Amino acid sequence: MEMRSPLSRVRGLGPTKEGGTGHWWAERMTAIALVPLTVWFVISAISMVGADYAQFRAWVGAHGNPVLLILLAIAVYHHGQLALQVIIEDYIHHEAAHFTALIGVKLGAVFLAVYTIFSIVRLSFGIGT
Numbered sequence: 098m099e100m101r102s103p104l105s106r107v108r109g110l111g112p113t114k115e116g117g118t119g120h121w122w123a124e125r126m127t128a129i130a131l132v133p134l135t136v137w138f139v140i141s142a143i144s145m146v147g148a149d150y151a152q153f154r155a156w157v158g159a160h161g162n163p164v165l166l167i168l169l170a171i172a173v174y175h176h177g178q179l180a181l182q183v184i185i186e187d188y189i190h191h192e193a194a195h196f197t198a199l200i201g202v203k204l205g206a207v208f209l210a211v212y213t214i215f216s217i218v219r220l221s222f223g224i225g226t
Contacts, residue, residue, distance in 0.1 A: 120179065127176035134169040154220055163221035170213040178206035 145156060156162060181202045189195045218224075 120182070124176065124179045124183075127172050127179065130168070130172045131176060134165065134172060137165060138169055154223065157217065157220040158223060163217055166217045167214050170210055170217065174206045174210040174213070178202055 141156070141162070145153060148156070157166065182199060185195060185198045185202065189198055
């Protein structure tokens with residue numbers, strides 16, 4: 098006779114092994130953050146139609162724009178990484194492929210975020226051509 102309840106027997110058997118509440122909240126918070134940032138970015142991009150490179154660099158360096166661009170980049174890459182993680186956990190069942198895909202997605206998101214932030218900082222300070 099087993100003393101565990103049916104709920105305790107199935108806990109930890111899902112794809113995340115520890116529960117997905119934190120992951121779910123992170124995905125929702127990044128989605129909420131992306132709404133105003135995306136609206137700001139689309140309006141700004143439309144206002145830059147026809148601008149040359151010098152005007153674009155001036156816009157990137159304008160007060161507040163680098164911070165908002167960096168926040169947008171972080172939110173986009175983190176949200177994308179979370180979404181791809183869910184897809185990998187749900188559909189890749191081979192343990193080695195699962196692990197490799199998760200590490201690849203996380204490293205890819207970090208690399209792209211760092212590269213994007215570095216580029217924004219360079220543009221905002223007027224470094225390079």
